[in-house]
Amino acid sequence: MNILITIFIVLAGIILFILLIALISKKGYNLQREIIINAPLQKVFDYLKHFKNWDSFNKRATADAEKYTEYKGTDGTVGFIIAWDGNKKVGKGEKEIMKIEEGKKVETEIRFIKPFALTGYTTMNTEPVSASQTKVIFRNASTLKYPLNFLLLLVEKGIAKDMDESLSLLKNILEE
Numbered sequence: 639m640n641i642l643i644t645i646f647i648v649l650a651g652i653i654l655f656i657l658l659i660a661l662i663s664k665k666g667y668n669l670q671r672e673i674i675i676n677a678p679l680q681k682v683f684d685y686l687k688h689f690k691n692w693d694s695f696n697k698r699a700t701a702d703a704e705k706y707t708e709y710k711g712t713d714g715t716v717g718f719i720i721a722w723d724g725n726k727k728v729g730k731g732e733k734e735i736m737k738i739e740e741g742k743k744v745e746t747e748i749r750f751i752k753p754f755a756l757t758g759y760t761t762m763n764t765e766p767v768s769a770s771q772t773k774v775i776f777r778n779a780s781t782l783k784y785p786l787n788f789l790l791l792l793v794e795k796g797i798a799k800d801m802d803e804s805l806s807l808l809k810n811i812l813e814e
Contacts (some may be wrong), residue, residue, distance in 0.1 A: 641691075644704065645803045646699040646737070647701060649800075652659045652734065655712065656785065656788055657785055659788050659791070660784050660785035660786075660787050660788040661784070661789060662691040662788070663747070663783060663787050663788050663791060664787065664790060664792060665781050665783075665784070665787050666779065666780055666781030666787075667778075667779060667780060667790055667794050667797070668777070668778075669777065669778045669779070669794070669797060669801060670747075670775060670776070670777045670778075671775075671776045671798065671801040671802055671805055672773055672774060672775045672805070673773070673774055673776075673805040673806070673808070673809055674676060674767055674771055674772070674773050674774075675773075675774055675808070675809045675812050675813060676770060676809075677769055677770070677771070677772060677774050677812045677813060678769060679764055679765075679766045679772045680741065681772075681812065682764050682772040682774060682812055683741050683742075683744075683764045683772075685808075685811075685812060686744055686762045686774070687714045687735075687738055687744050687807075688765065689709075689712045689713055689714075689718055689733065689735065690713050690720070692720075692733075692806070693707070693720075693753070694811060695804050695805075695807035695808040695811055696804050697800040697801075697803045697804045697807070698725075698727065698728055698800060699722070699728070701724075701725070701727035701728050702724035702725040702727060702808075704724070704725075704729040705722050705723060705724030705728050706724070707720065707721070707722050707754040707779070708720070708721045709721075714735075714738075715735065715738070715752050716736065716737060716738055717732065717734065717735065718735045719732050719733065719735075720732065720733050721732045723752075726753070729750055729751070729752045729753050730750070730751040731748060731749050731751050731752070732745050732749050732751075733746050733747070733748045733749075733760075734746075734749075735747060735809050740764040741764065742763060742764060743761060743762065743763045743764070744761070744762045745759070745761050746759065746760045747759055752753055754760065754786065756780060756782065757780065758778065758779065758780035759777075759778075759779050759780065760776070760778050760779075761775075761776075761777040762774060762775070762776055762777075763775040763777070764796065768790050774805060774808065776801050776805055778797060778801055
């Protein structure tokens with residue numbers, strides 16, 4: 639009986655510790671990464687505004703080549719939705735183009751269903767550096783409700799790394 643009480647106390651302590659950490663942890667993240675691509679702005683922007691292209695450079699999307707994908711609407715326009723259902727790395731959800739500023743910005747909303755419900759926002763901004771170079775600024779933001787916000791301590795660096803890898807893949811594709 640003492641072993642069961644000890645196990646219960648340890649488990650309760652772990653749960654209490656996680657809840658306390660979640661209380662003092664930040665509730666969201668707002669990450670930004672950027673890269674210079676040796677290609678003209680219009681070429682870069684035209685590629686970015688089409689969601690079907692994102693599967694070729696988005697780190698998470700490339701993690702499951704067998705995932706189910708469905709498209710709704712006209713790609714490259716506001717309201718276009720890509721929905722997916724894949725393995726553990728990819729999860730299940732949908733992404734929608736919310737706003738396009740021609741030649742400058744594509745704003746999206748990502749609605750995850752699995753592994754847990756979460757809404758996130760990404761923005762891809764393009765800025766000319768020269769006639770043959772474009773800066774791409776990738777922003778990713780979301781919030782997590784208490785007590786799931788403690789997960790940010792574990793995943794924020796991974797999200798930033800995925801963003802860096804995605805931008806490197808994008809650069810390789812557009813500089814070919």
